[in-house]
Amino acid sequence: MKAVRFHQHGGVDVLRFEVAPDPAAGEGEALVRVRACALNHLDLWQRRGLDRVEIPLPHISGADVAGEVVAGGPSGQRVMLQPGLSCGRCRDCLGGRDNFCPSYDVLGYQSDGGYAELVKVPLRNLVPIPEHVDFVRAAAFPLTFLTAWHMLFDRARLAAGETVLVMAGGSGVGQAAIQVAALAGARVIATAGSDAKLERASALGAAAVIDHYKQDVAAEVRRLTDRRGVDVVIEHIGQAVWDTCVRSLVRGGRLVTCGATSGPKVGLDLRVVFARQIELLGSYVGRKSELIDAAKLFFAGRLTPAVDRTFPLAEAAAAHRHLEASAQFGKIVLVC
Numbered sequence: 001m002k003a004v005r006f007h008q009h010g011g012v013d014v015l016r017f018e019v020a021p022d023p024a025a026g027e028g029e030a031l032v033r034v035r036a037c038a039l040n041h042l043d044l045w046q047r048r049g050l051d052r053v054e055i056p057l058p059h060i061s062g063a064d065v066a067g068e069v070v071a072g073g074p075s076g077q078r079v080m081l082q083p084g085l086s087c088g089r090c091r092d093c094l095g096g097r098d099n100f101c102p103s104y105d106v107l108g109y110q111s112d113g114g115y116a117e118l119v120k121v122p123l124r125n126l127v128p129i130p131e132h133v134d135f136v137r138a139a140a141f142p143l144t145f146l147t148a149w150h151m152l153f154d155r156a157r158l159a160a161g162e163t164v165l166v167m168a169g170g171s172g173v174g175q176a177a178i179q180v181a182a183l184a185g186a187r188v189i190a191t192a193g194s195d196a197k198l199e200r201a202s203a204l205g206a207a208a209v210i211d212h213y214k215q216d217v218a219a220e221v222r223r224l225t226d227r228r229g230v231d232v233v234i235e236h237i238g239q240a241v242w243d244t245c246v247r248s249l250v251r252g253g254r255l256v257t258c259g260a261t262s263g264p265k266v267g268l269d270l271r272v273v274f275a276r277q278i279e280l281l282g283s284y285v286g287r288k289s290e291l292i293d294a295a296k297l298f299f300a301g302r303l304t305p306a307v308d309r310t311f312p313l314a315e316a317a318a319a320h321r322h323l324e325a326s327a328q329f330g331k332i333v334l335v336c
Contacts, residue, residue: 003116004316004334005058009049012317012324020060023112023120030073030123032081036139037114037313038064039323039332040172041261042106047320055110062114062334063107066129066138073123080138080295081114082125082288083107083146099150099285106143106285114139115316117336127291130299140172140305140331141298142291148176149294150286151234151256152184160185162231165221165248167191167241169201169209170329173258175306177234178204180294183302186232189224191217193326200329204306218247229253239263246272254279306330 003020025031043061063083068076086093086101093101107113107121129138151173152158164181168174169190181188182205190206192198198209210220221230229250235241238260245255255278272278297303308328311319313336323332 001117002313003060003112004313005060005115006047007058009047009055012047012320014047015317015320017314017316020058020116023118025072025120028123029120030069030126031071031118031120032065032067032079032126033070034065034114034117034119034336035067035135036065036310036336037062037334038139038143038172039319039334040064040143041259041323042109044320044324046109060112060115060119061108062116062119063109064139064141064143064331065107065114065119066135067119067336069126070118072120073126077126078129078131078133078135078138079126080129080142081107081119081121082127082291083143084285084288085111085122085125088122088124096287096289099287104285115313115334117313124288127295133299136307136310136333136335137305139333140307141295141303143285144172144176144331145180145294145298145303145305146286146291147173147258147283148180148234149290151258151283152177152180152232154286154290155256155281155283156232156234156254158184158186158232161187163187163189163225163228164232164234165189165191165230165245166201166206167212167217167233167235167237167245169204169206170194170197171236172331173234173236175201175204175330176303178206179303181232181234182206183297189221189230192329197329200306212241217241217244221248225250232256236260237262239266242266246278249276249278251276252278254281256281256283258283308332310335
């Protein structure tokens with residue numbers, strides 16, 4: 001098969017479009033012909049190299065995949081893949097908390113992923129998609145919408161009528177969180193870094209938008225909420241925005257984080273946390289049952305992944321450059 005692999009860590013020049021061995025599906029596994037694979041920031045970090053994490057080399061990235069089953073399952077079935085990999089046997093898996101599995105992994109992290117013509121996954125990771133859903137949108141959906149869904153409902157316990165601040169509304173998780181929160185009856189305030197992105201965030205359901213390069217986000221939040229603050233902050237940026245996120249919360253508010261794209265080291269004044277009774281919540285991917293719930297709304301047309309642009313698989317390096325430039329709104333997708 002053809003695949004994009006890196007044999008060493010580094011810049012985009014380490015990505016090679018080359019012939020790689022076909023994966024072989026074992027018992028309980030399916031082989032999927034990849035039609036589309038969306039990029040995530042995890043792909044960039046893997047390629048560059050992660051502290052204290054050993055990535056198997058040569059490596060094929062890609063957690064967000066859509067395609068057709070060619071072996072091990074219903075032949076020709078159109079599917080998108082649940083990106084979380086779990087054992088399926090432990091107490092957490094059997095209790096429906098597969099993202100707490102001790103062996104939990106994300107497709108394309110320690111295993112080979114979707115930057116290839118073929119990928120193998122456990123049968124339980126197959127999610128059938130209807131004929132009216134194209135492969136590009138199907139690939140753009142799973143990881144970001146599952147992550148946003150888990151952050152908002154499982155971790156933040158979002159209720160209708162609450163106000164949510166979505167940091168970086170033009171990101172994959174951001175555009176998903178705007179839609180999910182608005183659909184749940186929340187008032188959404190979203191940040192972005194250009195007029196075009198702010199307009200698209202509004203179109204997705206944000207009631208108010210803030211330019212995070214030109215405006216003081218926390219001050220704007222106070223103005224937009226009559227100095228009250230927001231009930232929930234959804235963020236994955238980390239270090240660069242942490243103080244802003246904390247200052248934007250109402251007393252008793254919840255800050256949910258799922259990443260640290262600007263760095264993991266944040267300052268924390270515990271007096272603010274306990275005096276204002278703030279909850280700081282970590283979130284990691286989500287349960288397959290949550291993906292199924294979100295997918296029902298996707299298939300019904302009530303949630304729509306924003307796709308910035310597509311690239312042929314052979315041009316994965318150009319796709320990485322586009323993601324690194326932070327110019328996109330929504331997902332970047334490789335097509336095979």
